Amino acid sequence: MTDAIQTRSLCYRASEHFEVTDLALTVPAGAVYGFLGPNGSGKTTTIRLLLGLLRPRSGEITVLGSPMPAATPSVLARVGYVPERPHIYPSLTVAEAMRFHAAFHRRWDSAWATALAATFQLRSDARVGSLSKGEMGKLMMLLALAQRPELLVLDEPTDGLDPVVRRDMLESVLGYVAEHGATVFISSHLVHELERICDWVGVMDRGRLVAELPMQTFKDGIKRLHVAGAAGDMANAPFVVLKRDRSDAAAEQWIVRGWEPGMQSYIEGAGATVREVVDLDLEDGFVEMLRAARTPTTTEV
């Protein structure tokens, strides 16, 4: 098995105004895959489709080698899921919630669950409903990890948490991945958070997958170029021009993706001059990529 998650031509209509269209997603096994996108872009809907919580209108989904949603129970037994919003029964205590969850997962590791509870400083007699947002996040992460999953699906797991809790949680995830070689599919709109831990990135916008590439390629390939005397058509360029702005009468400012050092010669060969190549911050790159995706004239993807 090479891919932990694979979707082909996936379509789902959530409402009259929103649908996931023609989604082709590939998450390599063992990868930490960051699923980026602004709020409302369809990240949570996609995750629910992947886990069989929603039924797709058309298309194929394969998770851990099994078709979804046909194999939902057996797949969910191998997947640790932390949803966007707290879902655990609020009237249970932490210990009861752990016992309940354990009853459904054969690979539940009680000792590790107890150890995680201690690490996360969760009181076993505390009611789930009375936990703070951070504690709730930790508990959900604990439940997802202690079942020893092959795939962790985390839907904005650190959203709204303080930096300390966020760091604790991400460390526990990375520790688990390092030890067990599991795949992580983590969605977020916090670009910097994913930048540190992900080796793959997928970008969603308005129900479509805008880009999917290794994180390093994404980080390295996004540049701002100051170009003088540029030709009109750059359709055959070995990089993708996300945006072109005229900065003055003689020069233009380009935002490009897939830039590599030797490509400067291609521009110069076309009669233009590259005055400056500036590294872009990942967040800026993400924003520019989204802008480009929303502009119909851009030759993106």
Next chain:
Amino acid sequence: MRWIFLAGTFLTAIPAIGRAQSTADARAELDRLLPEWRAAREAAADGERLRRRDAGATLVERGHLRVMADSAIVGRVASAAATASASLDRVFGTEAAMLTGYPLVALLHGVVQNGDSTHVIRVRRPEPLAGARPGAGRIGSQERVISLRDPHAVDGDLVRALEAAASLPLHAALDDDLRLWLRSALSATPQSQETLEGAYVDLATASTDISRRCLAGDVLGCRKALGLTPADDPVMEGYTAAQRRMVVQGNVALLRTPGRAAEFDRCVVDSEDTACIARLRELSIERLASSYSPTVLRRGFAHWAMAQGGAGAYSRLRASAGLPIAERFALAAGMPADSLVARWHGHLMTGRPTTPSIPPLTAVATLFWIGACGALSLRSSRWR
């Protein structure tokens, strides 16, 4: 003719009034007769009406049963008359032959029920009994009205109505002792399980000394419950203290006489049983017996005894006038009186209802609904 019937009805009432023990009893008896008098008047009017529309009526003859029926329902009446005639023959044997002289009428009437126009069939005697034996006594019209609203019930109701109406002249032909014991005409309608259950429940819930003994299988107790042997002390044996108080309370007109008002009040207001006992002793034996020896029990016994005796049972019953009632039923049934009562007790015990247990059909239906609701839960769109 009508006035002769009315006068006859009045005259037949006189002996009953004579039997009353007091003026109050006589008044009560007259009150009781008033509806019958009115019914008799209506029956006479019907007879007149029937004669006028003679051309529209058809005489149905089935066995010994004669019914003048409206042409519109003649088929239905003929079918019901055939069934009723068979029942009459079964219960009354050769005695049913006398019914040829007592035709019935079955008329279709348009009525308004709850604001809706509908039709009913009225089954009754057309006129005063012609050719009734001397001393036959009163025979009320006892009109039966059969609604056509429930088409499935009409035929059964019609059969029962014919059986009941036909039994009146047979009852009238009985001697006084037997008529008094039966209290009202013995219908040819077979005793249903519900009737048997009703008789059992009546006996089981009476809570009197007599009923308890009968329920336990004591033949003498059952004889008393059936009115075949007089109770030694009906006031004490036939009533509980609470029942005595209630009976006294229910007979204000008879028992709260000026001289005994204080005693009546002590019974009703202070629940003083001795006062209730003293008051009840003023009631006639027959009035007292109506409570601890209910008609449903007597009629059920009579039916059952006839069935034991076979075809000639009713004739033997009639022919044995002058003997004690128990002996007459024994002759009719063809077995000693105590054996008859003991076996009747066994039959009555089979009528013990199983009401507290949930009916099997309801239990099965409930389990089905539980399963259906469970299946509906599984089919919720939440899970799809």
Next chain:
Amino acid sequence: MFRAILATQWKWSRGMLLASTCLAFALPLLSMRAADRALAESDARLLLGAVQSFGMFYALCAALIGLLVAATAWTSDHSGRHVYALSLPVERWRYVAMRFGAGATTLGAPLLALTLGALVAIASVELPAGLHAHPFALALRFALAMLLAYAVFFAIASGTKRTAGILLAVLGAIILFEVTGEIIGIRASPFLWFIERVMDGRGLFGVFNSRWMLIDV
């Protein structure tokens, strides 16, 4: 898994179940208390009347317990929009069946209490001749009624808001037709027809519509 679900069901409904259990135990005893006078006078008819007057309370109690247990079975899942239940590695039908079974199992407590209460109640009195106690028949009826009420409300609670809306709309339409019909003089009564069918021996709530007698002939 079932034990875990049963544990949560118990946790959610134990307060209500405790109260229901006490009520179920007390009902037969109260019915005997109401029949004190009849028992003292050994009057069967009076006793049956008193016992019968309590029949309605058994039916109401069964319906109420069924409703409350069904409501508690789904409250927590509703509040989490069923995400947790749906993310568990078990088939949906199996999860729902286990939830249903867990709720039904907890109904055993009030049922046991009613049976015990009935046995205690009849052991403490001397019945008039001709009457018999039927604690187990009453308990069986109570069990079926309770389970039925539970199943009906469980099914309603399992449904989406849309389902509940459709049910309410149908009921509303029947009532509206009834009211309009009354005004314009239409004699047909779908509501009455509906009630008759539902309360019929084979109808949905037929089990509620009969004699709830601890003591009978």
